[in-house]
Every structure is written in structure tokens, then in C-alpha cells.
Amino acid sequence: MKYVLMFVETEQFAKELEAMGELEQRAAYEAVGRWFAENADKITHHTHLAPVHTATTVRLGQGEPVVTDGPFVEGKEVVSGFAEVEVADLDEALKLARSWPACPIVEIRPVS
Amino acid sequence: MHEEMSREVLARVVREHAGRLAASLVSLLGDFSAAEDLVQDAVETALRRWPVEGVPERPDAWLSTVARRRGLDVLRRESNYRAKLARLTWPAPAAPDDRLRLIFTCCHPALSRAAQIALTLRVVCGLSTTQIAAAFVVPESTVAQRITRAKRKIGEAGIPYRVPPQEELPERLGEVLAVIYLLFNEGYLSSTAEQAQARDLVDDAEWLASLLANLVPKDPEVAGLLALIRLHRARGGARFDADGRLVLLADQDRSLWDRRAIEDATALLTRAARVHRRPGPYQLQAAIVACHAEAETFADTDWAQILVLYDMLLHLTPSPVTRLHRAIAVRYARGVEAALAELKELGDALERYPLFHATQAELLRGLGRREEARRADERALELIANPAQQALLEQRLAWD
Known part of the structure; x- marks a missing residue:
């Protein structure tokens, strides 16, 4: 089955990352790189998004589309990237998500 | 010519066979939801007919036949399922007990606790939606919706039908034990002297724990939970007075306690503890209850030992x-x-x-x-x- 893992950053996590020294930061990025390399056979596609301050939202439906600055939900948790994976079942997808070395929340959705 | 069947007998027969049938139908069809619908249908038919006609000589064959017939009927358009169902015969070839897979699927961590409980009761224990709603005092539509959503999630999110691999087993067993424990608590704490419910959740909880103990004989926490349930039940006779009021532990007539059952449960606990030196939370809770159960009088209670056990329990689960x-x-x-x-x-x-x-x-x-x-x-x-x-x-x- 195909699933999308949505990586969700929190304010807390962003702060921690910022507070890290250069070496620590590099180690954190390397851990992410290793995760992608180790699971390359299951990952069919992935994207890392630019920071949330670059987001623009368009709301359609009521008259003219309304364009606003910012993400569609203002909150402390923001989606920072996606990975599409091809695995046997939810348990395998869960196993991947559990081993994710970076941001603290991962949402798993099957691709319909 | 049959005697009026007690609710317990009916519940016991259904409990013994519904889960097995569900397990084999899920394997056969490869579709949890469709298989579960067929079993539920057969169980509801049984609950209607058996009290009138009596329990058939082979309840398993009876349920299987009803489910098969119903399946051929309702799955008309699913030619794939029909072909598989057509091959379903009784007696089924001796298959290993598949109910463990069923239990792990129903108690999958991707389902909410409420859904896990409802699904386990329905699929593994064979309760009808009406019975579950009555036991938890919630509207039937709530239970029905919960089960429908859970079944959809199993199918659409790809929740597997299998026993988890060794490295995931402790955690996944923890989910199953939590479900059984909550079930037991719900039944035990809400029960009254005059049991008005159609089915006693305490029976189902004990039955589930003992089924799990048979299927996973080496896990000490499973044994611990089973012992905990049995120790509570062994003292059930003294929990209420003649007017149906709860009696506090200090005031209970201990001659009404089932000493034999207490000894058996304590022995079960001791065996589990002997193999594994580090007792988990269920074993510790059972040991606390055992301390109470072994005291001849309230004054004989070994409070110092109970304190030690509480300290160990708090260390594990503050x-x-x-x-x-x-x-x-x-x-x-x-x-x-x-x-x-x-x-x-x-x-x-x-x-x-x-x-x-x-x-x-x-x-x-x-x-x-x-x-x-x-x-x-x-x-x-x-x-x-x-x-x-x-x-x-x-x-x-x-x-x-």
C-alpha cells in the first residue's frame, strides 16, 4: 500500500534546532539523510517544504478568492515535509515513522 | 423440547464459537469488514433462534452454515468472495487457532481505545451491538457508528491481520491487556447485586484473559492480569449484602470468599513470577489483591508487604x-x-x-x-x- 508520511514541526522543535551548535545541527541533518538512504527502497517520493513564514493561503468558494499570508491553520504545529512510501501495511508505515529522527510528529495517511 | 436457556449458557456458546468463525472467515475472504458482518449476522440469528429452538448440537457448524448462506446471498456481486465462500465446508480442516490475529487487529494502536473495546467485544467475544450498548449504557447508534468507523479504518488504512513480530509483541500485548483490563473494570465496578445486564462484561474479560493466556502462555503479564481478575471474582460473593449494598473490605464476611479459587489464582501468579524476575504492573496489582485475599481477617492483612508492592507499582507506572x-x-x-x-x-x-x-x-x-x-x-x-x-x-x- 501507498502511504504519505507528513512531517510536522513544533515551535519547541524549531527552537531546539536553532539553539544547536553547528556540529549538532550537521549531525541532525545527517541523521535525516541516513533515514532517507536506509529506507530508499520504500520511499517513492519526498519533499521538504520551505519554512512556514513563506506560506500563502488562498480561500475559494465565497465570491472572490481571498489570498492571505500564512499557512491554512495558524498553529504551533506546521507541516514541514512529505514522504510517499510503498509498504505492505500500516504496521510497516508505523515502523518507518517511529524511526524518523527529526521533527516530533508524523501523520500517516494511506493514499486513496 | 428444551429448557429455557440461561443467558450465561447462550453467552458461553456464542463466545466460544463466534471468534473462531470470524478468524477463519477473515483468513478466507481477506476482508475483515465483510467477514465480521457475516459473523455478526449469524450471531444475531442465533440469539433470536437458540432461546426458542435450543442450542444446536454443533453450534460451530450451525453458525458457519448461516454465515456462509448469508454470504452467498449478500456478496452476490463480489464473485471473488462468493467463490471462496462456496468452498467453505464443515467441519473445517483443522486450523490453528487464529483468534490471536483477530485480537491484535481489534486492539491495533491505530484505533481509539473505545473502538478497540467495542470491536473486541463484538468480533472476538461475539456480543451484538445491542449488548455492547447495554453494557456501557450508551446509545446503540453510538456503538454501531464506532464499529463501522473502526472497520473502515482497518480496511482503508491497511491495518494488518496478523500477530506482530517478536520485537513489537510486548508493546502490542500491552494494548490488548489494557483493553481487557478496562473491560473488566467496567463490568466489575458497575455491577450490582441484581445484575440487570444481558451480558456480564466480567465474564467476557475473564474469558478473554484466559484465551490470551492460552495463546501467549509465556507472557507473565497476561498471567498477571488473569490472576488479578480471578482474585477479584473469588471474593465476589462477599461484595454485596442481602439488600444489594456494597460491603467494604473491612466488613466483608470472608467465609464467603472462594478459597479454592484464590489459591489457584495465587499459584498462577507465583508461577509467572518464578519464570520472570521483574513483575509488571498487572502482576503487582494481582499481588496486592492476593495479599488481601490471603488474610484470614482484616486485622491479619500484611500492610507492610502491600506497601512494598505499591512502591514497586509506582516505580513502574507513577x-x-x-x-x-x-x-x-x-x-x-x-x-x-x-x-x-x-x-x-x-x-x-x-x-x-x-x-x-x-x-x-x-x-x-x-x-x-x-x-x-x-x-x-x-x-x-x-x-x-x-x-x-x-x-x-x-x-x-x-x-x-
Whole structure:
């Protein structure tokens, strides 16, 4: 089955990352790189998004589309990237998500 | 010509066969939801007909035939399923007990706890939606919706039908044990002397724990939970007086306790502890109950041992409610003042927990501080919203 893992950053996590020294930061990025390399056979596609301050939202439906600055939900948790994976079942997808070395929340959705 | 069938007999027969049939149908069809619908249908038919016609000689064959016939009927468009069902014959070739897979799927962590409970009762134990709703005092539509959503999620999110691999087993077993434990608590705490429910959740919880103990014989926590349930039940005869009121542990007539059952459950616990040196939370809780159960009189209770067990339990699973229970042991092991001091630290965490205030009232009264005791009791009563919770409070006050 195909699933999308949505990586969700929190304010807390962003702060921690910022507070890290250069070496620590590099180690954190390397851990992410290793995760992608180790699971390359299951990952069919992935994207890392630019920071949330670059987001623009368009709301359609009521008259003219309304364009606003910012993400569609203002909150402390923001989606920072996606990975599409091809695995046997939810348990395998869960196993991947559990081993994710970076941001603290991962949402798993099957691709319909 | 048959005698009127008791609810227990009916429940037992259904429980024994419904889960097996569900397990084999899920394997056969490869579709959890479709298989479950067929079993539920067969079970509902059985619940209607068996009380009138009597239980057939081979209930398993009967249920299987009804499910198959129904399947051929409703799955008309699914030619793939029809072909598979057409091959279903009875007696089925000796298959290993597949119910473990069924249990792990129903208690998958991707499902909410409420869904896990409803699904386990329906699929593994063969309860109807009506029976589940009655047992939990919730509208039938709520249960039905919960089950429908859970089944859709199993299918659409790809929740597998299998026993998890060894490295995931402890965690996944933990989910199953939590479901059985909640089921037991719900049945045990809400039960009254005149049991008005169509089915006794306590029976189902014990049955599930014992099924799990057979399927996963080496896990000490499974044995611990089974022992815990059996130890509670062994003292069931003394829990209510002739008028159906709860009797506190200190006042129970211990000659009504089932000594034989207590010995058996204690032996089960000892065997589990012997193999694995580090007892988990269910074994510790069972050991606490065993301490109470082994005391000839309330005065004989080994409070020092109970305190040690509570400390071990708190080390594994810290919780203010467990600390409150421990404080009651402190009262008997070290005195009222010491217990009251323990309670002081819990005030913030348990401000909205009626038992906290009720316990405080008890302790204050023991010290002759009547006015403060009365206020604490009032606060406890304020927090108790309904009779069921009141029963729960009294039950918890029985220190077990």
C-alpha cells in the first residue's frame, strides 16, 4: 500500500534546532539523510517544504478568492515535509515513522 | 423440547464459537469488514433462534452454515468472495487457532481505545451491538457508528491481520491487556447485586484473559492480569449484602470468599513470577489483591508487604491514583498521620477526584477532626455525578 508520511514541526522543535551548535545541527541533518538512504527502497517520493513564514493561503468558494499570508491553520504545529512510501501495511508505515529522527510528529495517511 | 436457556449458557456458546468463525472467515475472504458482518449476522440469528429452538448440537457448524448462506446471498456481486465462500465446508480442516490475529487487529494502536473495546467485544467475544450498548449504557447508534468507523479504518488504512513480530509483541500485548483490563473494570465496578445486564462484561474479560493466556502462555503479564481478575471474582460473593449494598473490605464476611479459587489464582501468579524476575504492573496489582485475599481477617492483612508492592507499582507506572491507594496502606502500616501527610502532596492532582476527598474524610475522622472531615465528605459527594460513580466510590473505598 501507498502511504504519505507528513512531517510536522513544533515551535519547541524549531527552537531546539536553532539553539544547536553547528556540529549538532550537521549531525541532525545527517541523521535525516541516513533515514532517507536506509529506507530508499520504500520511499517513492519526498519533499521538504520551505519554512512556514513563506506560506500563502488562498480561500475559494465565497465570491472572490481571498489570498492571505500564512499557512491554512495558524498553529504551533506546521507541516514541514512529505514522504510517499510503498509498504505492505500500516504496521510497516508505523515502523518507518517511529524511526524518523527529526521533527516530533508524523501523520500517516494511506493514499486513496 | 428444551429448557429455557440461561443467558450465561447462550453467552458461553456464542463466545466460544463466534471468534473462531470470524478468524477463519477473515483468513478466507481477506476482508475483515465483510467477514465480521457475516459473523455478526449469524450471531444475531442465533440469539433470536437458540432461546426458542435450543442450542444446536454443533453450534460451530450451525453458525458457519448461516454465515456462509448469508454470504452467498449478500456478496452476490463480489464473485471473488462468493467463490471462496462456496468452498467453505464443515467441519473445517483443522486450523490453528487464529483468534490471536483477530485480537491484535481489534486492539491495533491505530484505533481509539473505545473502538478497540467495542470491536473486541463484538468480533472476538461475539456480543451484538445491542449488548455492547447495554453494557456501557450508551446509545446503540453510538456503538454501531464506532464499529463501522473502526472497520473502515482497518480496511482503508491497511491495518494488518496478523500477530506482530517478536520485537513489537510486548508493546502490542500491552494494548490488548489494557483493553481487557478496562473491560473488566467496567463490568466489575458497575455491577450490582441484581445484575440487570444481558451480558456480564466480567465474564467476557475473564474469558478473554484466559484465551490470551492460552495463546501467549509465556507472557507473565497476561498471567498477571488473569490472576488479578480471578482474585477479584473469588471474593465476589462477599461484595454485596442481602439488600444489594456494597460491603467494604473491612466488613466483608470472608467465609464467603472462594478459597479454592484464590489459591489457584495465587499459584498462577507465583508461577509467572518464578519464570520472570521483574513483575509488571498487572502482576503487582494481582499481588496486592492476593495479599488481601490471603488474610484470614482484616486485622491479619500484611500492610507492610502491600506497601512494598505499591512502591514497586509506582516505580513502574507513577500515578496519583495509585499513590492515593498506597496512602490507604500507609494508614494501616504507619498510622493515620502519616497517611494524611501523603495525601497533602496529592491535593493538586486529585482535586476533582471524589475518592481523594472521601479518603481524606475517613482519615480526618480517625483523628477526631470532625468538621474538616464533614467538609471533605461534602466535596466528595459534590463530585459524584451519578449512582454508577457513587458505586465506584464505595467500591474504591473497599480498598481493592
